[in-house]
Amino acid sequence: MKSLSSKEGFLHRFVGFSESFPEHIAIRNLDAEEDTVTYRELRIKAEECNGALSALNVLPGDKVALVLPNGVEFIAYYLAIIGRGAVPVILNYKLTPFEMNSVISIARPTLVVTTETLFEQHSETFQPDYGVKHSLVLNAASEPSSPLPDNATADSRLPRQTEPLLLPEGNPIVSVQFTYRGIGKPLAVSHRYLDLTQSSDGLHEQFHLQGVGSVHLVTLPLYAIFGLSVMMVFPLSVGATLLMTNTLLNRDLAEVLSQHKVTFACLVPDVIRYFNTRLAKRKGALLPLHPHLMIYSGGSHLPADEAEKLGRLLGCNPVLQGYGLTESMPVIVQSSIGKVHRGAMGQPIRGVELRVVDAEGRDVAPGRIGELLIRGSMVIDGYNDAEDANARFFRDGWLHTGDLVWRDDDGHVFFYCQRLRISKIKAQMVDLTEIESIALKHPDVVRAKAYIVPDNKEVNVLHLCVEGSGDLTQSAVSTLLSRYLSGFKLPKTIEIISLKEEIHAS
Numbered sequence: 110m111k112s113l114s115s116k117e118g119f120l121h122r123f124v125g126f127s128e129s130f131p132e133h134i135a136i137r138n139l140d141a142e143e144d145t146v147t148y149r150e151l152r153i154k155a156e157e158c159n160g161a162l163s164a165l166n167v168l169p170g171d172k173v174a175l176v177l178p179n180g181v182e183f184i185a186y187y188l189a190i191i192g193r194g195a196v197p198v199i200l201n202y203k204l205t206p207f208e209m210n211s212v213i214s215i216a217r218p219t220l221v222v223t224t225e226t227l228f229e230q231h232s233e234t235f236q237p238d239y240g241v242k243h244s245l246v247l248n249a250a251s252e253p254s255s256p257l258p259d260n261a262t263a264d265s266r267l268p269r270q271t272e273p274l275l276l277p278e279g280n281p282i283v284s285v286q287f288t289y290r291g292i293g294k295p296l297a298v299s300h301r302y303l304d305l306t307q308s309s310d311g312l313h314e315q316f317h318l319q320g321v322g323s324v325h326l327v328t329l330p331l332y333a334i335f336g337l338s339v340m341m342v343f344p345l346s347v348g349a350t351l352l353m354t355n356t357l358l359n360r361d362l363a364e365v366l367s368q369h370k371v372t373f374a375c376l377v378p379d380v381i382r383y384f385n386t387r388l389a390k391r392k393g394a395l396l397p398l399h400p401h402l403m404i405y406s407g408g409s410h411l412p413a414d415e416a417e418k419l420g421r422l423l424g425c426n427p428v429l430q431g432y433g434l435t436e437s438m439p440v441i442v443q444s445s446i447g448k449v450h451r452g453a454m455g456q457p458i459r460g461v462e463l464r465v466v467d468a469e470g471r472d473v474a475p476g477r478i479g480e481l482l483i484r485g486s487m488v489i490d491g492y493n494d495a496e497d498a499n500a501r502f503f504r505d506g507w508l509h510t511g512d513l514v515w516r517d518d519d520g521h522v523f524f525y526c527q528r529l530r531i532s533k534i535k536a537q538m539v540d541l542t543e544i545e546s547i548a549l550k551h552p553d554v555v556r557a558k559a560y561i562v563p564d565n566k567e568v569n570v571l572h573l574c575v576e577g578s579g580d581l582t583q584s585a586v587s588t589l590l591s592r593y594l595s596g597f598k599l600p601k602t603i604e605i606i607s608l609k610e611e612i613h614a615s
Contacts, residue, residue, distance in 0.1 A: 118306040119346035120191055121276050126348040127152035130321055135345065136181055137324075139354040139365070146181055148348070151188075153271065154181065158189035160270035165243055165262065167220055169194030172285065174218035174241075176202045176209075176227055179331050179355060182247055184341060186222050187331075191283050191302070192274025198285040199332050202227055207593040208295075210234045212287050213241065215297050215494070224248055228261060236260070277302045286334055288435035290498060290511070291530035293542035297493035298435050300334070308438040308487040309343040311458030312431070315444040317401040319373060323349035324399075326365065326374035328357045329536075334435045335407045339375055349373075358383065363423055367396035377408040377536035381419050381428060382566065388422035395424035403445045404428045408536025410524045412567050413452035430454050432522065435538075436508055437461075437488040441522055453521040454514075461485035464507065465516055473515075478525050481514045482507040532561045532569050537597045539571060544600070547593045548573060553581040555608055559600065573600035578608040 126133070131149035138144045146154070167173060173190045175197055177183040190197045198216045200209070202223070209231045213221075217240025221228075228235065228246050235241045237260070244261040257263060277283070280303045287295040313319060325344040329336035344351050352369050354360070362384045366374065376384075402425050406416065416428035426445070432454040433439035441463070443455035457463050465479040466472055473479040484507050491499035502509050511529035514522050530541040541559040548557035556576040561569050575586055583603045590599055 116278075116303075118277060118302045119309065119342045120188065120274065120302075122346040122348075123148075123188065124152065124274060124276065126321070126345075130348060133321055133348065134350045136184070136351045136353060137369070138181070139352065139360075140356055151181070151185065152274070154185040155188040155192060155274060156271040157269065158182075158186045159193055159272040159274060161245065161264060161267050162189055162193050162195070162220075163272050164267045164270070165220060165245060167193060167195050171195045171220065172198050172216060172218040172240075174198040174200055174213070174216065174221045174223075175332070176200050176221055176223040176231070177247070178202055178224075179327070179336075179353060183331055184345075184351075187341075188274065191277060193272075194275060194277070194281070196282050196285060199337065200287070201330070201332050201595075203595060205593060205595055206231055206234060208595060210239070212295050212297075213239045215287075215295065216240075216285055219243070220245060222247065225263075228257075229255070232258070280304065284334070284337060285493070286332070286337075286435055289531055289538045289540035289543065290502060291540055291542055292498060293540060293546050296495050296498055298334075298489055299493055300438065300487070300489065304487040305338060305342055305438065306346065307460055308338055308440070308458070309346055311460055311487075312339065312343065312439055312442055313347065314459060315442050315446065315455070316373070316403060317445055319344070319347045319349055321348040323347065323372045324352050324369050325349050326357075326369075326371045327351045327353045328355075328380070329375055329377065329407070333408075334438055335375070335433060338433075338438050339405075339407070344373075361391075363388065363391065363396045363398075366398050366402065366423065370399045372399050372401060373403050373405075375405045375407050376428070378406055378411040378415065379535050379568070381406055381411060381415055382568070385415060385418045385422060388419070391422075398423065398425050401445075402426075405442075406430050407433070407439070409533035409569070410567075417451075432512075432524070434508075434510060436492075437483055437485075440483055440485065440487060443521075450517065450519070450521040453517070453523050455522065456520055457483075457485075457522075460487065463522070465514055465522075475516050475518050478513050478515045480528070481510045481512045481522070483510060484508060532571070534569055534571055534597045537595075539598050544571075544573060544590070544594065544598060547590055548575050548586060550593075551575075551577070551581070551586060551589050553577040553579040554586070571598070571600045572602045572604070574604040574606065576606045576608055581605055 127148040135148045135151040136146040198218045221244045280301045283302045284300045327340045420427035429443040432441035440461045464482040513525040544559040545557040554577045
């Protein structure tokens, strides 16, 4: 597959802005009394992180796992890992020990960068048996709450030194992330430097021009491909300011957008529904917003009524949508500078091809529902070390997404449903087979079936039905699931069906 012809990707551009606009604000943190970090300061911070990696003997090609929440440290270490020629493995820091063990066992990073609390939670996994030679523990006090083992070092114990960021040559891997496809286990996905940049550029062509002076509201987790590409790589590659907060739900969305003259924001459907309810009760005049404010929804499908409602309550254009997978990065987007097609996900960005096919692989006519197939330089060729999954989902050069869609006569793509045994809960991927496999760990569970039923607001709700023997209870199943799975994977209801006695012929 063809990649971006330009040899200068997003790290080249970030370094350029740190030299041309050194005092321009790169990050404004709303959760820390509006602390700010300039482009020059962020580059210096990344060089200090690179110095820490050097002190720990990280070499080009080594895998370095980031297990961190959103923040300056996440961004600086991500830039440092790339600027060292190493490979970032970006993991959801909210995983349970069971889930963390699953992804670490596959990725096998040589170093983990994390916090003291997270290190304590996952210390049994961050070990050489799983490929982890060492852990770098950030923000640990000079005397940690408990002594760190020999294979962990507090960042405060390392010498403060800087090492320049080496700009990537060619198209190296710059992210390893994980997704699910309904087979009950995580799959590793690798993306490359110029391809990630090309996805960002392709999106930008459909937006109002962004650059120095633009403000991007960052509320999505950067460990997911949507957050990484749209909320970090994109703004840093155009010189914009990242307005970061992990407490948006405790704030007045209209005031945040107005006060900081936000030009670009991405929210997930659950957050949009939440603010639609809150803003409907808000009294007073509409607040002035940036005239070219763009609000996009991502992570899962948003009904058109909800998209239009938020725009009406804020006094701006309706929320627009796009489409992407961990395997593809954002590849379809509804243009903010063209005609809006109500409810559409949009059209493919430059460099992306798509097809909509029936069960026999034949292209369907506009208006007919079929499976979405995509290909392009930003779409991976296959999962890492997963031959069976690759044979199933990558065929004849196309990624078979499992999403059923239809197109109108103008080529705009509309979401219909997902045919794989996966779904999105709170914009997070849920593998129904994984949930069933955990339920089956209970000795009294014989069969398990997880399924999704949308509620009256089209919000996906997870349910689980188990068939069991003995005195199996909902509480016992719920306790088991909670021990292994993240909160968003826990079913809202658990139905217990007593195992019918087998009748044997005499």
